[in-house]
Amino acid sequence: MSRTLVAYFSASGVTKRTAEQLAEAAGADLYEIRPAVPYTQADLNWMDKRSRSSVEMNDRSFRPELADKDADIASYDRIFLGFPIWWYVAPTIINTFLESYDFAGKEIVLFATSGGSGLGKTLQGLAPSCPGADIREGKLLNGNPSADELKKWVENL
Numbered sequence: 190m191s192r193t194l195v196a197y198f199s200a201s202g203v204t205k206r207t208a209e210q211l212a213e214a215a216g217a218d219l220y221e222i223r224p225a226v227p228y229t230q231a232d233l234n235w236m237d238k239r240s241r242s243s244v245e246m247n248d249r250s251f252r253p254e255l256a257d258k259d260a261d262i263a264s265y266d267r268i269f270l271g272f273p274i275w276w277y278v279a280p281t282i283i284n285t286f287l288e289s290y291d292f293a294g295k296e297i298v299l300f301a302t303s304g305g306s307g308l309g310k311t312l313q314g315l316a317p318s319c320p321g322a323d324i325r326e327g328k329l330l331n332g333n334p335s336a337d338e339l340k341k342w343v344e345n346l
């Protein structure tokens with residue numbers, strides 16, 4: 190079995206596609222982080238202060254529930270962890286995911302897609318959720334990077 194996992198959350202499909210390509214390039218298994226309650230289009234409206242994503246992201250201690258807790262984290266050494274940037278950081282469901290498993294001794298490499306923002310303080314927001322893990326900032330993977338680019342990135346980590 191591959192010792193590398195690509196775990197991702199994607200609300201509208203962009204990160205999903207990148208995660209699939211990264212898994213292919215890295216020879217990794219793929220795991221989708223799914224919310225117990227899927228985000229609707231209205232939930233994702235960042236211009237509406239009362240939308241679900243706005244309300245949740247306003248409280249960084251909020252932990253959206255997961256649909257499943259069946260990722261076999263123990264079997265992997267390196268976990269690529271991908272998500273869309275929400276309000277300049279990772280959606281808090283990524284904290285839920287990290288807090289749901291034991292990542293001690295694992296290498297976690299972040300990747301994200303966005304409308305243009307970088308990873309900002311994403312790492313600082315996630316590190317307390319995975320004590321004992323070697324968590325690395327990784328890369329913003331916007332613009333549909335080629336298989337070659339992804340392979341080079343993985344090889345040089």
Ligand SMILES: Cc1cc2nc3c(=O)[nH]c(=O)nc-3n(C[C@H](O)[C@H](O)[C@H](O)COP(=O)(O)O)c2cc1C
Pocket residue numbers: 198199200201202203204205233234235242243272273274275276277278302303304305306307
């Ligand atoms: C609630 C919400 C907040 C967002 N905040 C940002 C942001 O701060 N900066 C940015 O560049 N893009 C932001 N975006 C855009 C997403 O990061 C971008 O569209 C991403 O590629 C979507 O990935 P997905 O299809 O995997 O969900 C936001 C999108 C949503 C829904």
